[in-house]
Structures are given as C-alpha cells and as structure tokens.
Amino acid sequence: MSNEHTSTSPDLLGSSTTRRQLLALAAVGGAGLAAVGTASTAAAVQAAPGPGTNGEVVRLTVLGTTDLHGNVYNWDYFKNAEYDDKAHNDIGVAKASSIIKAIRAEVGAERTLTIDAGDTIQGTPLAYYYAKIDPITGGSTHPMAAAMNQVGYDAAALGNHEYNYGLDTLRAFEKQLRFPLLSANSVDWNTGAPAFKPWVIKTVKLPDTKAIKVGILGLVTPGVAIWDKANVEGKVKFPGIVEQAKVMVPRLKAAGADVVIVACHSGDSGKSSWGDSLPYVENASAILAQEVPGIDAVLVGHAHLEIPQRYVTNTATGKQVLLSEPYYWGMRVTRMSIDVQKIRGQWQVVHSEATLYNANVAPEDPAVTGAVAAAHQKVLSYVNGVIGTCTQAMSAATSRYEDTAAIDFINYVQADAVKKAIAGTPEASLPVLSIAAPFNKLAAIPAGQVTIRDVAGLYIYDNTLLGIVLTGAQVKAYLEKSAEYFQPCTSTGPVAADSVTNANATPDYNYDVMGGLDADLTYDIDLARPVGSRIVGLAYAGTPVASDARFVVAINNYRQSGGGNFPGVVTAPVVYNRQIEIRQLLIDWATANKVIDPTTFASIDWRLVSNGSPITVTP
Numbered sequence: 305m306s307n308e309h310t311s312t313s314p315d316l317l318g319s320s321t322t323r324r325q326l327l328a329l330a331a332v333g334g335a336g337l338a339a340v341g342t343a344s345t346a347a348a349v350q351a352a353p354g355p356g357t358n359g360e361v362v363r364l365t366v367l368g369t370t371d372l373h374g375n376v377y378n379w380d381y382f383k384n385a386e387y388d389d390k391a392h393n394d395i396g397v398a399k400a401s402s403i404i405k406a407i408r409a410e411v412g413a414e415r416t417l418t419i420d421a422g423d424t425i426q427g428t429p430l431a432y433y434y435a436k437i438d439p440i441t442g443g444s445t446h447p448m449a450a451a452m453n454q455v456g457y458d459a460a461a462l463g464n465h466e467y468n469y470g471l472d473t474l475r476a477f478e479k480q481l482r483f484p485l486l487s488a489n490s491v492d493w494n495t496g497a498p499a500f501k502p503w504v505i506k507t508v509k510l511p512d513t514k515a516i517k518v519g520i521l522g523l524v525t526p527g528v529a530i531w532d533k534a535n536v537e538g539k540v541k542f543p544g545i546v547e548q549a550k551v552m553v554p555r556l557k558a559a560g561a562d563v564v565i566v567a568c569h570s571g572d573s574g575k576s577s578w579g580d581s582l583p584y585v586e587n588a589s590a591i592l593a594q595e596v597p598g599i600d601a602v603l604v605g606h607a608h609l610e611i612p613q614r615y616v617t618n619t620a621t622g623k624q625v626l627l628s629e630p631y632y633w634g635m636r637v638t639r640m641s642i643d644v645q646k647i648r649g650q651w652q653v654v655h656s657e658a659t660l661y662n663a664n665v666a667p668e669d670p671a672v673t674g675a676v677a678a679a680h681q682k683v684l685s686y687v688n689g690v691i692g693t694c695t696q697a698m699s700a701a702t703s704r705y706e707d708t709a710a711i712d713f714i715n716y717v718q719a720d721a722v723k724k725a726i727a728g729t730p731e732a733s734l735p736v737l738s739i740a741a742p743f744n745k746l747a748a749i750p751a752g753q754v755t756i757r758d759v760a761g762l763y764i765y766d767n768t769l770l771g772i773v774l775t776g777a778q779v780k781a782y783l784e785k786s787a788e789y790f791q792p793c794t795s796t797g798p799v800a801a802d803s804v805t806n807a808n809a810t811p812d813y814n815y816d817v818m819g820g821l822d823a824d825l826t827y828d829i830d831l832a833r834p835v836g837s838r839i840v841g842l843a844y845a846g847t848p849v850a851s852d853a854r855f856v857v858a859i860n861n862y863r864q865s866g867g868g869n870f871p872g873v874v875t876a877p878v879v880y881n882r883q884i885e886i887r888q889l890l891i892d893w894a895t896a897n898k899v900i901d902p903t904t905f906a907s908i909d910w911r912l913v914s915n916g917s918p919i920t921v922t923p
C-alpha cells in the first residue's frame with residue numbers, strides 16, 4: 305500500500321488509543337469484529353455459551369501467519385519498488401509483527417501464542433541470497449530467522465518450500481530460530497522416527513488459575529515427496545496429514561495438552577494437484593478437522609487463500625473445529641480467540657472464533673526491519689546489478705494465451721543447456737524441446753540494461769533442470785494435458801483472457817508452452833474441440849510429429865516429479881539432471897552472452913484457434 309502507512313509515528317503501538325485504532329482499522333472478516341480492542345474481552349467471554357458452567361472461562365489468543373515466503377519488508381524485489389497490488393495489500397512479516405504486537409498488548413502477552421504455518425525460507429531474492437549466494441550453511445544469519453525471532457513466535461510448521469534448498473540449509477535455519485520448527489509428518493526414511501519436533505506444549509499460567517497446556521502440532525502437505533524428491537529421497541518420508549495426526553494427536557493429549565492447535569501447511573479444499581502419484585491428500589486441513597478427534601483449531605496454510613473463519617464438525621465428537629487461513633506473504637494475521645473453561649477439573653474449549661487483520665494499515669515494526677536492514681541492502685545491490693542488455697523489451701504479461709519472447713527465452717536457455725550437456729551421449733542426435741509455464745505475468749525484461757532482478761522475475765520458483773526422453777505420442781499427450789488450462793471457445797473473439805484461461809481453476813503455473821531448439825515445434829490449440837483432442841497440426845521443423853519419434857525434453861524438477869500430474873514424464877528416461885537451478889541458468893546465460901536479442905530465439909509457434917481460425921484474445 306501507499307507510503308502514508310509506513311511512516312506512522314513511533315508511538316502508534318505504544319499508545320492504547322492508536323493501538324485500538326490500528327486494530328479496528330485492520331480487522332477484516334471473521335467473527336471477532338465486535339470484540340476488537342477490548343482488553344481481556346471479559347464481556348465476550350462471559351457471553352460465550354459453555355456447557356457445565358462450573359468454572360471460570362479464560363480466553364486464549366492464538367495469532368497466526370503463513371506462507372511468508374521470504375518477505376520481511378513491504379518490498380517487491382523484482383520491481384525494485386514498494387509492494388503493491390490491485391487490492392493495495394501490503395506484505396512482509398514486519399507489518400504483520402506490528403499487528404501481532406498490538407494484539408498482544410491489548411489482550412496480554414501471557415495469554416497469547418503466536419504461530420506460523422510454513423513456507424518461510426523461499427520466495428524472494430532475500431531468501432534466495434541467504435540460501436545460495438551467502439548461504440546460512442556458511443555462517444550467515446537468515447533474515448527470516450532474524451525477523452521471526454524479533455516477532456517472538458512460539459512455533460512454526462514446516463512448509464513444503466522449507467525443503468527447497470536441501471536438509472543442510474533447513475537444519476541451519478532451524479538452529480537459528482528461538483522457537484521450534486514443527487513437522488509431525490516429516491519422518492526419518494528408514495526408521496519412521498520424527499525428523500523434526502512433531503509438537504510443542506506451551507504452558508499458559510495466569511494468576512489464580514491452574515496452568516493451561518496448549519499443544520501445537522505441525523503438519524506439512526506430503527507433496528514434498530514429489531516436489532523436492534531430489535532433496536528428500538532416502539532421507540525423509542511424508543506420511544499423510546490425517547493418517548499421521550491420528551497417531552500424533554492422542555500422543556499430544558497423553559503428554560498433557562488441554563487444547564490442541566494444528567499449524568497445518570495444507571489448504572482446506574480436500575483436493576490434490578498430483579492425481580494418483582501419492583496416496584495422500586494435498587489440501588487436507590478440513591478433512592483433518594473432520595476426521596481426527598481432539599483438535600480444537602487449525603491454522604491453515606499452503607493454498608494462499610484468505611479464510612477468516614470456518615468451522616468443521618468433527619465426525620467422532622460432534623465438536624466444532626475452528627479453521628482460519630491468513631492469506632500469504634504476511635498480508636493478513638489470523639487472531640483466534642479460544643475460550644477454555646474448567647469442567648470437572650479439566651480445561652475444555654467452550655467457544656472459539658477467528659478474525660483476520662489486514663497488515664496494510666500497519667507500520668513496519670522497526671525491531672523487525674532493524675534486524676534485517678543490512679541483509680535487505682545487500683540483496684538490493686545484488687538484484688540491481690546489471691548483467692547485460694536486451695535489444696527489445698520482453699514481457700510475460702500475455703504469455704498465458706499467446707506465444708511470447710519471454711517464455712521462448714526460458715525454453716531456449718533450458719534446451720540449450722540440455723543439448724550442450726548431452727553432447728557425446730547416445731541421445732545427442734535427438735531433437736531437443738523444452739517446456740516452460742507463464743508463472744509470473746508481471747515479469748518483464750526491459751529494452752536496454754538488464755539486471756539480475758529482471759531475469760530472476762521470469763523464474764520465480766527454485767526449480768532445477770532435467771532432460772527426459774519422450775516419444776512423439778507423449779509430446780502430443782503432454783500438450784493435450786497442458787491445453788486443459790483453456791476454456792472452450794467457439795468464436796474467434798475478441799474474447800477476454802480471463803474467459804478462456806484457468807479452466808477448472810487450473811493455475812497459470814500448470815499451463816506449459818513447449819518449444820523446439822534447433823527447429824520450431826509448431827501447433828494450434830483448438831478451443832472448439834473437446835479436451836484431449838485440441839492439439840492440431842503438431843509439427844517439428846515443418847514435418848508432422850510421428851507417434852514413435854523421439855525427443856529430449858528440457859523440463860523442470862517440479863513437473864518431472866509429478867507436479868501438475870502431466871502424463872508420461874515421471875517414468876520417462878532421464879538423460880540430464882545436474883541439479884542446476886533454472887533461474888541461475890538464465891542469469892548465467894545473460895551474463896555470458898551480454899546481449900539478449902529475441903530475434904535469435906523467439907518466433908510465433910503456437911496459437912489459440914477456434915475451428916481452425918485464430919482467436920483474438922484481449923488482456
């Protein structure tokens with residue numbers, strides 16, 4: 305959001321009036337709006353219905369963030385500007401921290417717990433720099449550790465992206481935290497023993513009451529086994545969320561937890577993106593609440609959605625389980641109010657509710673930005689370093705519905721790297737193709753000087769490159785799968801981009817464009833034809849692709865290991881896998897070649913058509 309909120313006077317969090325104003329302004333959605341700004345919310349607590357009202361009702365507050373993805377400042381490293389979007393959200397744990405500290409001051413830090421649901425150490429050049437350029441395994445401090453220690457979290461769950469840089473980086477990060485990293489379903493490959501702390505029990509001790517023990521359990525989407533196979537295979541296994549919680553929740557209860565909160569890096573939709581590749585559900589938070597008895601609330605992550613408050617009824621107990629998901633990148637903070645009452649000598653949850661707070665009205669917490677300022681400056685110099693020039697601007701804005709030079713550049717560099725690497729091998733004579741997805745519509749390489757940040761923006765994921773062998777029939781099947789991204793269209797337009805894309809909520813990152821290196825791979829995607837037979841006129845070097853033709857295809861590790869459930873790729877022979885990051889390949893290519901000239905690699909090779917005639921798509 306705009307600057308006006310970032311330079312708020314320093315007493316904002318110290319004065320109770322301004323603190324209340326901040327919280328009142330920030331509250332969005334959920335049930336707790338009426339209670340905003342009240343100290344111990346005694347009135348709300350008394351009004352809360354409680355069975356067997358034989359004890360005092362105590363309100364616990366659980367604050368949550370998720371999917372911070374390496375964001376501390378409200379800063380877009382790819383644009384080199386303050387972060388902004390259509391809704392004027394603000395990002396970064398520094399702003400979330402101000403909300404967290406304001407709520408703690410309102411309700412009392414002694415009755416407040418702060419947790420995170422994972423995906424912390426990947427996602428920005430800030431995170432990348434401390435994984436790869438000045439790695440924390442070499443002794444530097446991770447900015448997310450410095451920032452989160454300043455916030456004072458009680459625990460954080462591991463997200464799938466915590467595994468992106470391998471176990472050594474993750475262990476180094478874990479050591480730098482002053483709170484535990486939890487993951488009950490990350491277990492040792494051989495023994496099945498927990499690879500990380502499965503839970504932590506926090507004791508809330510208030511004057512004149514018996515201590516309340518709050519168990520926090522961490523769970524991660526088991527997709528890590530697919531997406532980060534190269535980092536975890538033979539080392540860490542990922543049992544299903546529900547399956548493992550059925551084992552762990554009773555143990556957590558037996559260990560003394562009165563209240564059980566799950567920090568669950570898994571969405572609430574009940575769906576998976578991996579088809580049958582794993583026997584577990586990717587987004588299992590709601591199923592977890594429904595099927596596993598004994599859980600009181602779930603802080604949901606992974607799906608990057610905004611869920612102020614959702615209740616799921618547990619089938620076995622009939623109890624309402626509270627779910628809340630605070631969007632992503634620190635844009636929101638979840639505030640859960642959990643009312644507990646002593647019933648027959650046992651603390652029990654009698655009422656729960658949740659509210660989200662929008663961090664865009666908060667100032668950045670100077671304690672957090674201060675701890676990360678030097679790292680932020682270093683990374684700004686790094687990403688703004690000039691590595692070459694580009695003869696024509698290349699924008700990815702339209703790349704999900706038309707052939708663009710930006711995606712051609714990715715495919716060219718990938719295919720070129722694979723071709724060079726397989727020289728002298730039996731596959732060297734095969735034509736090389738490459739796939740790339742329009743991950744980031746905002747990516748744009750300008751004409752003139754090109755910086756690391758320009759190139760890095762084209763490839764936001766930390767994928768590595770592989771080369772696999774596919775037949776002509778498999779190439780066709782792959783493109784048919786990719787074409788499922790489009791909605792049916794029986795006219796030639798003009799049609800709006802949003803009305804022909806993202807069919808069945810398929811995300812942009814699951815639409816792949818395929819291109820050839822030494823000759824063009826050309827095809828039409830006919831949206832008037834049924835799914836499964838939309839690819840028309842598939843040809844390589846102008847000759848129709850035969851079913852039994854063979855190609856080497858440059859592909860990212862996410863796709864090759866089953867991400868997006870594309871056919872043929874998981875079992876295809878691998879001819880190249882040097883574990884080199886695609887983003888780094890792009891940066892290295894630009895650095896070595898100094899000039900990016902789209903006329904040397906870009907051409908229009910595929911188009912959207914309806915009954916054979918090109919469709920005009922408007923942005």
Ligand SMILES: Nc1ncnc2c1ncn2[C@@H]1O[C@H](CO)[C@H]2OP(=O)(O)O[C@H]21
Nearest residue numbers: 464577606765766767813860862867868
């Ligand atoms: N190429 C990719 N590399 C790594 N992660 C990816 C890629 N494309 C999508 N994702 C992530 O996979 C998840 C859905 O399957 C989804 O959750 P995420 O981890 O937030 O980012 C997305």
